[in-house]
Amino acid sequence: MADHREISVAEFFEKNRHLLGFNNPQKAIITCVKEAVDNSLDACEEEKILPEIHVNVEETGDERLRLQVKDNAVGIDRSKIPKIFGKLLYGSKFHKLQQTRGQQGIGISASGLYAQLTTGKPVKIYSKKKGNEDTHMFKVHIDTQENEPEIVEDRIVDDYDFDHGTSIDMEIEGKYTHGHHSVPTYLKHTAIMNPYAKLVLNEPDGNKIEYPRVSKDLPPRPKEIKPHPHGVELGILMRMVENTNARTVSSFLKSEFTRVGRTSAENILEKAGINKKKRPPTLEKADMEDLLDAMQNVNLQNPPTNCLSPIGERLIDEGLEKELNPEFVASVTRSPSVYRGNPYQIEAAIAFGGDIKSKGTYKMLRYANKVPLLYKKSSCATTKAVRETDWSRYGLKQKGERPKGPVYILVHMASVWVPFTSEGKEAVANYPEIVKEMKLALQEVGRKTKTYLSKKRKAKARKKKKKQLTAYGKVVSPSIADLAGAEDERVKEQLMEILNDRYGETSQEKVESQVIKNDRT
Numbered sequence: 001m002a003d004h005r006e007i008s009v010a011e012f013f014e015k016n017r018h019l020l021g022f023n024n025p026q027k028a029i030i031t032c033v034k035e036a037v038d039n040s041l042d043a044c045e046e047e048k049i050l051p052e053i054h055v056n057v058e059e060t061g062d063e064r065l066r067l068q069v070k071d072n073a074v075g076i077d078r079s080k081i082p083k084i085f086g087k088l089l090y091g092s093k094f095h096k097l098q099q100t101r102g103q104q105g106i107g108i109s110a111s112g113l114y115a116q117l118t119t120g121k122p123v124k125i126y127s128k129k130k131g132n133e134d135t136h137m138f139k140v141h142i143d144t145q146e147n148e149p150e151i152v153e154d155r156i157v158d159d160y161d162f163d164h165g166t167s168i169d170m171e172i173e174g175k176y177t178h179g180h181h182s183v184p185t186y187l188k189h190t191a192i193m194n195p196y197a198k199l200v201l202n203e204p205d206g207n208k209i210e211y212p213r214v215s216k217d218l219p220p221r222p223k224e225i226k227p228h229p230h231g232v233e234l235g236i237l238m239r240m241v242e243n244t245n246a247r248t249v250s251s252f253l254k255s256e257f258t259r260v261g262r263t264s265a266e267n268i269l270e271k272a273g274i275n276k277k278k279r280p281p282t283l284e285k286a287d288m289e290d291l292l293d294a295m296q297n298v299n300l301q302n303p304p305t306n307c308l309s310p311i312g313e314r315l316i317d318e319g320l321e322k323e324l325n326p327e328f329v330a331s332v333t334r335s336p337s338v339y340r341g342n343p344y345q346i347e348a349a350i351a352f353g354g355d356i357k358s359k360g361t362y363k364m365l366r367y368a369n370k371v372p373l374l375y376k377k378s379s380c381a382t383t384k385a386v387r388e389t390d391w392s393r394y395g396l397k398q399k400g401e402r403p404k405g406p407v408y409i410l411v412h413m414a415s416v417w418v419p420f421t422s423e424g425k426e427a428v429a430n431y432p433e434i435v436k437e438m439k440l441a442l443q444e445v446g447r448k449t450k451t452y453l454s455k456k457r458k459a460k461a462r463k464k465k466k467k468q469l470t471a472y473g474k475v476v477s478p479s480i481a482d483l484a485g486a487e488d489e490r491v492k493e494q495l496m497e498i499l500n501d502r503y504g505e506t507s508q509e510k511v512e513s514q515v516i517k518n519d520r521t
Helices: 009-015 025-046 078-086 107-119 183-193 234-243 249-256 262-272 285-297 313-324 381-387 432-484 488-503 507-520
Strands: 052-061 064-070 123-128 135-143 148-157 165-173 198-202 208-211 328-333 337-339 342-352 363-368 407-415
Touching (some): 025 064, 025 107, 025 165, 052 183, 078 135, 107 123, 107 135, 183 363, 249 262, 262 285, 313 328, 313 342, 328 432, 337 432, 342 432, 363 381, 381 407, 407 432, 432 488
Parallel strands (some): 052 198, 363 407
Antiparallel strands (some): 123 165, 198 208, 328 342
16 A cells, blocks of 8 residues: 555654553653663673762653763763664664673663653763763754654763763653652662662752662673574574574584584484585575474583673672661572573572561562562562462461561562563563572572571560569569578579570570671661
């Protein structure tokens, strides 16, 4: 038909902004902050810089907000700035098998698109490379029909307060609130999972909230890996065959895939009935179907896991203690697993008591690649794993499928490819293998919690019994003194010594109590 035309990805998301998390003004400000902060954290960690990120939010009118996010990363190459902020599906992460916070190259440019759509104003970017004297300033619009950046302004400034890093400035339609779905909550949850970062939030009313850094240890930097044969589908294999520079099918398998050596390549080709010297461009579709089937059915080592960067038990503990001030924390980092050829790792933790309020059911902390997930809790694999765990076995009260009391439960999935339920990256899909691994992690921290709560209950019972016997001893000590012909005070002292020996705090409990006290201090 004559009225048919191609639609660009920017034009599509302009009309379907809800798919990216811009459902309403309240959610929009959280999404914009999230995308900017995630990029800043990734940029700092790539260069082993301890992150310091400032988020400023100002009200400029009725449901209009000005947002500025400034970091101390190494800055961005001048030539790349317009495309990073003015072109959707442009980025360095989508094609890499490596754990990062962003995956699709949509986030920050989509925030710019939302600003343009709701206020008509361009995104302003300041960036200064480390070791460079020049600070570059761009104002960028997006040509939605072409999905290309339009540079409104491009100049060098010398009056911007910068050693190095990037600052993003945009005006959007937004509503600043407090509560679970809010910017402060998002940053608090981010601070828990990133205790090596310093985050500062300046709210519209002038209030300043700081989330201090409590560790100078960055998690291990993930490395890029090649695809694993067990995680490839036919269409991807066909594209890889078309783009390879390998001269033979055997060298194609060895150079383009991880865990494929000479012997395993020969086994695959033998199963597929393909000559190892055959040139990749000569493979027919039927050949590639046979090749894929053989790849899926040959035993291979699991992919390497240095592409992952879990936060680790110590940093999880430090983050929870810093932001929640609990009396007890237990965490676990599971060994890596593989789903459809993609490595992933599950971490879980429980924070109990202390400053955590005891009313109602548990609080949930959901993360994917160190990013908090605030929305779509009910459809997330983490929630399913929590609700399928019998918490009464681990000493916690339970209401239906949910634990009760002063407790936070944390679940983190680290992966080269997180199976999100939508482009908004708000929930992890309920794949049975992933849910099972999450449950195993929760059971591990549950057992640690049970041990602590059991000791706590025993200590409480001992203390109660000691109190009762002490009161009784004070009453009967004069009669015992009369019968023994001894001084009343001396008998009373001996009774108290016996009670302390039998019902007092054990040496181990004293050590644990002091450790908890020191941590909370």
